[in-house]
Amino acid sequence: MAENIPNGSPESVNIIDGPTNPMVTPILTDLYQFTMAYAYWKAGKHNERAVFDLYFRRNPFGGEYTIFAGLEECIKFIASFKLTEDEIAFIRSSLPPSCEDGFYEYLRGLDCSDIEIYSVSEGSVVFPKVPLMRIEGPIAVVQLLETPFVNLTNYASLVTTNAARHRFVAGRSKMLLEFGLRRAQGPDGGISASKYCYMGGFDATSNVAAGKLFGIPLRGTHSHAFVSSFLSPDEIIDKSLQHHDGSSVCEDFVSLVQTWLNKLKWSHLLGGIFSETNQSELAAFASYALAFPGSFLALVDTYDVMRSGLPNFCAVALALNDLGYKAVGIRLDSGDLAYQSCEARKFFCAIEKEFGLLGFGKTSITASNDLNEETLDALNKQGHEVDAFGIGTHLVTCYAQAALGVVFKLVEINNQPRIKLSEDVSKVSIPCKKRCYRLYGKEGYPLVDIMTGENEPSPKVGERILCRHPFSESKRAYVVPQHVEELLKCFWPGNSDKIREDLPPLKEIRERCIEQLDQMRPDHMRRLNPTPYKVSVSAKLYDFIHFLWLNEAPVGELQ
Ligand SMILES: Nc1ncnc2c1ncn2[C@@H]1O[C@H](COP(=O)(O)OP(=O)(O)OP(=O)(O)O)[C@@H](O)[C@H]1O
Ligand SMILES: O=P(O)(O)OC[C@H]1O[C@H](OP(=O)(O)OP(=O)(O)O)[C@H](O)[C@@H]1O
Ligand SMILES: O=C(O)c1cccnc1
Numbered sequence: 001m002a003e004n005i006p007n008g009s010p011e012s013v014n015i016i017d018g019p020t021n022p023m024v025t026p027i028l029t030d031l032y033q034f035t036m037a038y039a040y041w042k043a044g045k046h047n048e049r050a051v052f053d054l055y056f057r058r059n060p061f062g063g064e065y066t067i068f069a070g071l072e073e074c075i076k077f078i079a080s081f082k083l084t085e086d087e088i089a090f091i092r093s094s095l096p097p098s099c100e101d102g103f104y105e106y107l108r109g110l111d112c113s114d115i116e117i118y119s120v121s122e123g124s125v126v127f128p129k130v131p132l133m134r135i136e137g138p139i140a141v142v143q144l145l146e147t148p149f150v151n152l153t154n155y156a157s158l159v160t161t162n163a164a165r166h167r168f169v170a171g172r173s174k175m176l177l178e179f180g181l182r183r184a185q186g187p188d189g190g191i192s193a194s195k196y197c198y199m200g201g202f203d204a205t206s207n208v209a210a211g212k213l214f215g216i217p218l219r220g221t222h223s224h225a226f227v228s229s230f231l232s233p234d235e236i237i238d239k240s241l242q243h244h245d246g247s248s249v250c251e252d253f254v255s256l257v258q259t260w261l262n263k264l265k266w267s268h269l270l271g272g273i274f275s276e277t278n279q280s281e282l283a284a285f286a287s288y289a290l291a292f293p294g295s296f297l298a299l300v301d302t303y304d305v306m307r308s309g310l311p312n313f314c315a316v317a318l319a320l321n322d323l324g325y326k327a328v329g330i331r332l333d334s335g336d337l338a339y340q341s342c343e344a345r346k347f348f349c350a351i352e353k354e355f356g357l358l359g360f361g362k363t364s365i366t367a368s369n370d371l372n373e374e375t376l377d378a379l380n381k382q383g384h385e386v387d388a389f390g391i392g393t394h395l396v397t398c399y400a401q402a403a404l405g406v407v408f409k410l411v412e413i414n415n416q417p418r419i420k421l422s423e424d425v426s427k428v429s430i431p432c433k434k435r436c437y438r439l440y441g442k443e444g445y446p447l448v449d450i451m452t453g454e455n456e457p458s459p460k461v462g463e464r465i466l467c468r469h470p471f472s473e474s475k476r477a478y479v480v481p482q483h484v485e486e487l488l489k490c491f492w493p494g495n496s497d498k499i500r501e502d503l504p505p506l507k508e509i510r511e512r513c514i515e516q517l518d519q520m521r522p523d524h525m526r527r528l529n530p531t532p533y534k535v536s537v538s539a540k541l542y543d544f545i546h547f548l549w550l551n552e553a554p555v556g557e558l559q
C-alpha cells in the first residue's frame with residue numbers, strides 16, 4: 001500500500017504530479033480565505049491546530065446515494081501547494097495596504113507539509129453528513145484549502161453519481177459512451193466529465209484529450225455533416241478495397257454495394273420496405289467503409305432511417321462481408337429510438353435469415369439525442385434493441401441538479417470541539433474530530449454508517465452497538481455488525497508517522513465504484529422513492545453534540 005519513501009519527506013511529495021488542470025493553484029480560492037488567513041496571522045492564531053470536515057447534506061438527483069470523487073485531484077493540489085512570487089504580489093495588491101509585510105513573508109514559506117488528510121477512498125458510495133474528508137493542520141492553511149477542495153470534489157462527485165445513475169437505468173450489458181465535450185461547461189467541465197463519467201461506470205468517451213490524459217477508451221461514430229457532404233457515388237475516386245485476408249482486391253467496391261442494394265430491394269423478406277434510397281448517403285457510407293473497413297459504423301437518420309439509412313447501411317455491410325469484414329453497426333440520433341431500434345433489429349434479423357449471414361441479426365445499434373435517466377427508463381419500459389447509448393448534455397452538465405452542495409466545516413480547534421448551529425437542523429454541523437465506520441449486516445449489505453469520537457473504541461464484529469440518529473432523539477437502532485469498515489484513511493500524513501494510502505489508477509477507482517454500487521441493498525438504489533440509508537452517531541457522540549448545542553445556543557428571554 002504505502003510506498004517505500006518516508007512520509008512527509010520531500011521525495012514522498014515529489015512523486016505525486018500536480019493537478020490535471022494547471023489553473024488549480026493556491027490562489028484558486030475565495031478572497032475571504034486570504035483575508036481570514038491574514039486576520040488569523042495578525043491575531044497570532046494562524047498555527048492553531050484545526051480540524052475541518054468536508055461533507056454534503058443531501059444526496060443529488062432525488063436519490064439516496066452519492067459517489068465520492070475528486071480526492072486524487074485534492075491530493076495532487078496539496079502536494080504541489082506553493083505560492084509563487086507573482087501570486088504573493090497579486091495577493092498583496094488585493095489586500096488593504098495596511099496589511100503587514102510579515103504576512104507575505106509567512107505566505108512565502110507556506111506548504112502543506114503540516115497538513116493531515118483522512119479521506120474516504122475515491123469511488124466509494126457515500127451518504128450525507130458523514131465526512132468524506134477530514135483535514136487537519138494550522139488553521140490559516142486549512143482555511144485556504146476550503147474553496148479548492150470543495151471545488152475539486154463537488155462537481156466530481158455530482159457527475160460521477162450522475163454517470164452511475166445512468167448506468168443503473170441502462171443496465172450492465174449496455175455500452176455507455178460519454179459524448180458531452182461540446183456541451184460541457186468549458187474545457188475543465190469537459191475533461192472532468194470524461195474522467196468522472198468513466199469512474200461512474202461509462203465505458204468510453206469521445207473526448208480525445210481525456211483519452212490521452214487518463215487512458216479512457218475512445219469511441220466515436222460520425223456526424224450528419226459527413227453524410228450530407230456527399231452528393232453522389234460518382235465523387236468516390238478510389239473505389240478499390242483489399243480483401244480482409246489480403247488475398248484479392250475488389251476494384252469497384254461502390255458497384256458491389258449497389259449490387260447488394262438491388263438484392264435487398266428485391267429480397268423476399270425485405271421487399272416493399274424501401275425503393276430508391278438516398279444516393280448521396282450511400283456515397284457517404286461507402287466512403288466511410290473504404291476508410292474504415294474493419295470498424296464501419298453509420299449514422300442512419302440523416303434522410304430517412306427505414307427507407308434510406310438502414311438499407312444503405314446494410315448494402316455496405318453486406319459488401320464488406322463479401323470481402324471478409326464485419327460491419328460494426330448503426331447510430332440513431334432522432335425520432336422514436338425504441339421503435340426505430342426494434343425495426344432496425346427486425347431488418348438485421350431478416351437479412352441474417354434471407355442471406356444466411358450468421359450473426360448479422362446482432363449488428364450493434366447505438367442511440368443518441370438528448371438522452372437522460374428518464375428517457376433511458378422510458379425506452380426500457382417500451383422495449384428497445386439499443387446496444388449502446390451515446391449521452392452528452394444531460395450527463396455532463398448534470399442537467400437534473402446543478403451542484404452537490406459540498407461544505408467544509410470547522411469541527412475542532414486546539415482539541416476543543418466546535419459546532420455550527422442553524423435554525424435548520426439539517427445544517428447543524430457534527431462537532432469533534434471523528435472516526436467513521438460502515439457496518440455490514442448478515443446478508444452482506446451495508447446497514448448503517450456510524451460516526452464516533454476519535455478516541456472511542458471502534459465497533460467490533462459480533463458486538464452490539466447502539467446507533468443513534470444525530471439529531472432525532474427517538475431514532476436509534478442496535479446493530480450487531482458482521483463486518484466493520486473504517487471509512488476515513490490517511491491519504492496525506494503530513495508530519496505524522498501514519499502510512500499514506502496510494503492513489504489508485506482511474507481504472508481501479510472505477511472498479512471500486514462498480515463493486516460498491518453492486519453491494520448496496522436494492523431498495524436504496526431504486527429510482528422511485530428509494531429507502532434512505534441510515535447515518536448515525538455513537539451514543540457518546542450523540543450526548544456530546546447535544547451538550548455542546550445547549551452550551552452554544554443562547555437562551556431566549558420572553559418579555
Ligand atoms: N421511445 C422514446 N420514448 C421516450 N423518449 C424518447 C423515445 N425516443 C426518443 N426519445 C427522446 O425524445 C426526444 C426527441 O427529441 P426531439 O423531438 O427534439 O428530437 P428529434 O426531432 O427526434 O431529433 P432532432 O435532434 O433531429 O431534432 C429526445 O430527448 C429523445 O431522447
Ligand atoms: O444529445 P446529447 O446527449 O447532448 O449527445 C450529443 C449530441 O451531440 C451530437 O449532436 P449535434 O451536436 O450534432 O447536435 P444536434 O443533434 O442537437 O443537432 C450527437 O449527434 C448527439 O445528438
Ligand atoms: O462520435 C459520435 O458519434 C459523437 C461524438 C460527440 C457527440 N456526438 C456524437
Ligand SMILES: [Mg+2]
Pocket residue numbers: 333368369370
Ligand atoms: Mg442531437
